[in-house]
Amino acid sequence: MTFEKERQVLVIFPHPDDEAFGVSGTIASHVNNGTPVTYACLTLGEMGRNLGNPPFATRESLPIIRRQELKDAASALGIQDLRMLGLRDKTIEFEDDEKLADLMYAMIQELNPSLIITFYPGYSVHPDHEATGRAVVRAVGRIPKDKRPKLHCVAFSNNCVEELGEADIRYNVKSVEKQKIAAIMAHRSQTQYMVAAWGDKLETQDPELLAWIHNERFWTYQWPEENQKV
Amino acid sequence: MEPIIQADVQALINSYANEDVYLHLETTNGAYATHFDESFFSVGAYIRNAFLQYELGKIVGMGPYRVGLKLSIGWVYAEGLTHYEQDAKGRLLMAGLDPAGKLAVALQISKTPFE
Numbered sequence A: 001m002t003f004e005k006e007r008q009v010l011v012i013f014p015h016p017d018d019e020a021f022g023v024s025g026t027i028a029s030h031v032n033n034g035t036p037v038t039y040a041c042l043t044l045g046e047m048g049r050n051l052g053n054p055p056f057a058t059r060e061s062l063p064i065i066r067r068q069e070l071k072d073a074a075s076a077l078g079i080q081d082l083r084m085l086g087l088r089d090k091t092i093e094f095e096d097d098e099k100l101a102d103l104m105y106a107m108i109q110e111l112n113p114s115l116i117i118t119f120y121p122g123y124s125v126h127p128d129h130e131a132t133g134r135a136v137v138r139a140v141g142r143i144p145k146d147k148r149p150k151l152h153c154v155a156f157s158n159n160c161v162e163e164l165g166e167a168d169i170r171y172n173v174k175s176v177e178k179q180k181i182a183a184i185m186a187h188r189s190q191t192q193y194m195v196a197a198w199g200d201k202l203e204t205q206d207p208e209l210l211a212w213i214h215n216e217r218f219w220t221y222q223w224p225e226e227n228q229k230v
Numbered sequence B: 001m002e003p004i005i006q007a008d009v010q011a012l013i014n015s016y017a018n019e020d021v022y023l024h025l026e027t028t029n030g031a032y033a034t035h036f037d038e039s040f041f042s043v044g045a046y047i048r049n050a051f052l053q054y055e056l057g058k059i060v061g062m063g064p065y066r067v068g069l070k071l072s073i074g075w076v077y078a079e080g081l082t083h084y085e086q087d088a089k090g091r092l093l094m095a096g097l098d099p100a101g102k103l104a105v106a107l108q109i110s111k112t113p114f115e
């Protein structure tokens, strides 16, 4: 599929690096297309487990490291408007649902995006992903049906294809491959082992790795038939 | 953080005894454990900025270590601790890292609240 020209893209994820693996090519493509992209990242991934052995970080220094990694990834992708919302990793689902939706709704009102990208509630595994997706859906659901932005969701639970069908939005982001790899590598604390495990697969153009990097897929959010207001 | 030196950690634990301290205690096996293995029973617990005093604190074991703090009316303990540091803010940070460097447990003591 080719990228439609958007007015404004709003990407909402809970963790630095959520944007890197499956979405960064899409983000870079929109940016390169001249579309303003806002990335709202709810937490700093404070609860990340990977501290290294020997350790390169502590529980307390990890968020400082990840904040910088997030900035580096955003600049690799050309994101002009990076917002860190100051919530705490692993606590999103315990926040007040209505207030969380208010936060999302306020951003949507301010930015008037034509496309929102987030996680698909029910199919995104991590409790923070689920809670973020739910809050976005709840916020978008407050907008009359004919005025809603497009809502493209990332899903990767083991049952997602079985239950949602194949993703309806598929892009090949080969043309921005370098930016995507730079964004992945920017999240060093999270990805250094993965990148090390690639070995020379990038140089040797390993088809499996390239397919993983080049293909990004989204599911258009399916609103329940009745009760359109969430 | 460095691998735990028991006597050093014991001295640090002693230095916070009988004072108001803020405590961070956490265990986790990661939010994705059940995603990768559906039979895995995922558990974790987390408390940040518990405000307390302990009258006695001990580090015990041959490594990984156990640390127990005796409160006037209760207990705090953690097991599996492997690494520690006293950071620039004077906080005692202890963690249990698995061989791959993933945090499995953390016990931290501070005289000022954790952010």
Ligand SMILES: [Zn+2]
Pocket (backbone or CB within 6 Å): A014, A015, A017, A018, A126, A129
């Ligand atoms: Zn995440």
